[in-house]
Amino acid sequence: MKPLVLNTLLALLALALFLASLGVGPAELGLSESLAGLFAGGSEAAEIIMREIRLPRALLGLAIGFTLGISGAVLQGFLRNPLAEPGIVGVSAMAAFCAVAVFYSGLAGSSLYALPAGALVGALAAVLILMALAARSGSTLTLILAGVALSSLSGALTSLVLNLSPNPFASYEIIFWLLGSLKDRSMEHVVLALPLMAAGWLLIALSGRAIDALSLGEEAAQSLGIHMARTRLLIIAGVALCVGAATAVAGTIGFVGLVVPHLIRPLTNRMPSVLLLPAGLGGAGLLLAADIAARLVLPAGELNVGVLTALIGAPFFLWLVVRSRREAF
């Protein structure tokens, strides 16, 4: 499929799901009421619900889905590892742990700004560890196992910090950090995370030509004039920025970055750079759809969206592992 056609179709899908996301919620607003609330200022309640509750949620679903999709695509391309993804290799989990450590310790009062500050540091540390490992061993398995170890350790430390908090309610928030949610987010969260995510997308996009060349192997890429150190820096900073910011406001949402690039790759010419934008758009679509389902399945209590993405993604991961063994990646 031509990239333009593919991107247009995926953008339309994401847009449709974005609008559907705006229509879902416990307050039963009609279509005209919702539109009036969003644009023209209908009743006060409709206006507040649309602008302060549903719009930030849909925006975050879009942006975080885009982040996870594009990060998965760039990590798979750069590491030449079909199983790489921010969730599986432990970037999200480390980001969540550091956000939790900074926020719940009360070092920054109870300011929301503590969350991205911690999460960016965690994501950066995780990407650096993975890059170092990947540089020393080219094996697919080593990286994934290291990611599993990093995820488990971060998850355990996250639970530990939350259990140690003197606030009795903090331990209930373990589930948010481990399984992610877009519940009760506000424009504050959008303002906090969107600029950081956008900066990350830009850095990842700048690495596009380099990861194409890298698909021919590192030496071939260098002979084509690709500056390896610069590429590595762009990808480290880009993934750390966008995944860190996404995790700071929505917790750990896994598998989106794994599933989407694999589903979309057969529709492209398989050049890693061509996959970046469609993977982002597809990720946005998948997360928005999962978030809508999370609200519809359990209207009062609400499911954590990470539960749904894991239900889709974990079997897919297993299938990839089986297939990759057969094809001896």
Place this chain on the structure above:
Amino acid sequence: MPSGTVPRQERIPKNPPLKRLRKSGRILCPVAFSALLFAAFAHAASPARVMSLNLCTDQLAMALAAPGQLISVSFLARDPGLSPMHEEARAYPVNRGLAEEVFLARPDLVVTGTYSLHNTTGLLKRLGFRVEEFGFVQTVGTIPGEIRRMGALLGRERQAEAIADRFETELARIEAEQCDVRPMALAYDQNGVALGAGTLADSVLAAAGFRNMAAEEGLQGMAPFPVESVVSGRPDVIITSSGDGEAPSLGAFVPRHPAILALKGARIGAFVPPGAWSCGGPAVIDAVKALARLRQEIAPCEVAR
């Protein structure tokens, strides 16, 4: 923190208050036969060493115990955000509700909540300790009965009668002041959890002249209440926990969601003194008073009349 010691009467399954009243009635009925005989009996039977393992029994025991009678209270009793008697609690040693602590202290009587520290209670009973449990699904109407029951257990009937009587008088006075103007209130806690029908807060709101929005929307007990429903229900008053001095949590941001703060005309604040309605104890009257004052301020009865 062991979840069982958190003073949430709402987390506890239904326990018919009538049954408890009947039980306390059994203990109190000798009063009707002979005050003198009962006083002598109670004096002889009053336990010398009493230990309280639950924030809610702490409050009743501290209010009623004779000097030196109460040998320890739960560690939560010193928490200013949860316990209205946190200053008094500094005078007592604290326990963490562990069976070992009880075993070493050898009290004559252990008082605790029915559903808190379930295993500990069973273990202590097997070890032969006398354990008296207090249920915590309560309303303002059942509190005087609880005060009298604790008084009877401690052999301090006279003090209990005075406190219970004062509670009843004040409650009756406040309830008599109410009129048909009943603003809509919502008790909205951390994580977007509201206090619905059957909770202590529900009865406090009713006594202070408010309607409880969560109960009218069909919420039973303590249950999640979406921010969207808060906005579309447009309550006149939103009562949040003060959260001052607490360690940070994300749940604390939910009652402060910009969508709720954007509601014009809604009064949002703690209003209730910290911990005053987390337990069915004498301090509940302070919550009733504070809310009745607020009700009078935002919707005066005189105008309606």
